[in-house]
Amino acid sequence: xxxxxxxxxxxxxxxxxxxxxxxxxxxxxxxxxxxxxxxxxxxxxxxxxxxxxxxxxxxxxxxxxxxxxxxxxxxxxxxxxxxxxxxxxxxxxxxxxxxxx
Numbered sequence: 573x574x575x576x577x578x579x580x581x582x583x584x585x586x587x588x589x590x591x592x593x594x595x596x597x598x599x600x601x602x603x604x605x606x607x608x609x610x611x612x613x614x615x616x617x618x619x620x621x622x623x624x625x626x627x628x629x630x631x632x633x634x635x636x637x638x639x640x641x642x643x644x645x646x647x648x649x650x651x652x653x654x655x656x657x658x659x660x661x662x663x664x665x666x667x668x669x670x671x672x673x
Contacts, residue, residue, distance in 0.1 A: 573624075574620055574621065576618060576620050576654075577654060578616060578653040579616065579618075579652050580614070581615040582648040582650075584613065584648055587613075590646050598643070601619070603617055605617045624654075
């Protein structure tokens, strides 16, 4: 079953250029990165994975650990949120048929 990760990154002031130059290696695919307009140095990156096993395999790999070590000094806080699709959303609505008399 596919899973999503949403990683949040709080980057130290003055370290953004180094982080941005090197954060692409944190993903085996092209990294999508968003910058918060109101919180300097706050970024988030969503990713989809074929399954939890694929994510765990990547996060345990030498490539990921090496990439993480390169940006370690840039980051004040890093959090990974593990997500799944909400199958019940949007809720199914019953149709009301209006009849004109």
